[in-house]
Amino acid sequence: MAKYIIEGGQKLVGEVTVNGAKNSVLPILAATVLNNDTSTIFNVPNIRDFKIMIKILESVGCKIEAMDNFLTVDSKTLDKIRIPEELVREMRSSIILMGAMLSRCGQVEISYPGGCEIGPRPIDLHLKALKSLGADIKESHGFIYCKADKLHGAEIQLDYPSVGATENIMLASVKAKGTTIIRNAAKEPEILDLQDYLNKAGCKIYGAGTSVIRIDGVDKLNSVEHTIIPDRIVAGTYMAASAITSGELVIRNIEVEHLQSIIAKLREAGCLIYNNCTTLKIIGPKNLEAVESIQTLPYPGFPTDMQAQMMALLTIANGTSVLSETVFENRFKHVSELIRMGANIKTVGKVCVIKGGDGLLGAKVTAKDLRGGASLVLAGLAAKGTTIVDDIYHIQRGYENFANNLRTLGADIRKIF
C-alpha cells in the first residue's frame, strides 16, 4: 500500500488552485444517464472516486471521452441496468445512480452499499422517497431491485436533510409525471450545482440551496455543457494546512460564500484571511488559539467533511477546544492516530475535548477514511520529525495531486509504495 513520508516543520508558502468538487461531480455524472444524449463536464477532479464513477457509467454502456480536466459522456448507448457490485463496494455514493437509472430505464439493480468507515450510513430515506415516487423496491441477498413503469410526482418530507437522498429524489423525479416537492431538503452548494446542470439539460427545478425544492417533470432532456463548482472541502483543507504550519497561502478557484463557516472558525483560531469572491489569502498565526466550540451541521453549518482537519490543527492550539460531530456516527477514527502523534484528545460519545499546545511528534499512523487521512497529513506537516501515513488510497479518493501540491508549497512530503 502506498504511504506518505512527511518531515514536519516546514512553513507552507505559495499559491494553490482548487479542483472541481468531488461531491458535485459524482451526482452530476450520475445525472448524465438521464438525457440519452451527450454531456460535457468541465473542471472535473482527477481523483479516485471520479474514476470509479466513470467505470460505473462505462459498465452500463455509456461512452466516455476524458481529456485533461473535462469529459464527455454519451448516454445514448446505455443498455444495462445492473451496477457492478465491486464498484458499489469501492464507492458508497454510487447509490446516487439509483434515482437516475430508475428514471432513465424504469429499473435498476444495485448492491446494498452496507456500512462504511464513518458509520452505518443507512439509505432508508432514499428508499422511502423513491417508493413515494412510485418505485417498487425489493431487497434480496444484498441487492436492491427497483422498478417503476412510470414515476409520478410526490410531496416528500425528509426526516433529515440528507445530501444523497435529496439528490436521488431530484434525479428520479425530473422526468416523473407531475410535480415533486422535497421539504427539509439538503441545502449544500453541490445540490445547487446539480440543479444547474439539470436545468441546462431542460429540467424544471426550483429552490435548490433552500430547504424546499420543486421539480416539475419534463418529457425529454437535451445535451448539455456544465462546469463543476470548486471543491470547498479541498479549499478548507489547504486553509487548514496554512494555519497548522504558520504558513501563508493564496488559494485560487474558490467560491468564498461556500467557505464562510470554515473561515469563521479559522479566524477564531487566530488566522488572518483576506478574500474576494474566487481567491483568498490565509496567514497562519505563530501560535494557534483554541476554538471554544465547533459543531458539525448540515450546510451552511460547519461541514462534517472538515471536522478531522480542524481537529488536527486544534491539537497544537493554545487552550482547550470542544468539537461535536452531529452528522455522522463513528467519524472519529483519526483520533487514535492523532493521539499516537502526541495529541491530547478525550472523546465522550459525539464530543471530543482537545487540549492543545504541546506540539505533535512524528509517528507511523494509518488513514482510516478520506478526511481523517487528510488530517493526519496536516498533523504530519506540523509535527516534529518523521510521520508515515499508511493506506493513503483513502486520501486519493478526494484530493487531486495532494502530495505534489503540498511539496510545491514547501512541504517535505513524498509518496512511497
Ligand code: UD1
Ligand atoms: C454526502 C457527502 C459527504 C458528506 C455528507 C454530509 C457526497 C458524495 N458525500 O454524503 O462527503 O460528509 O453528505 O455533508 O456528496 N442518513 C440516514 N438515512 C439515509 C441517508 C442518510 O439516516 O437514508 C444519515 C446518515 O447516516 C448521516 C446523515 O444522514 O448520519 C447525513 O448523511 P447524508 O447527508 O445522506 O450524507 P451522504 O449523502 O452520504
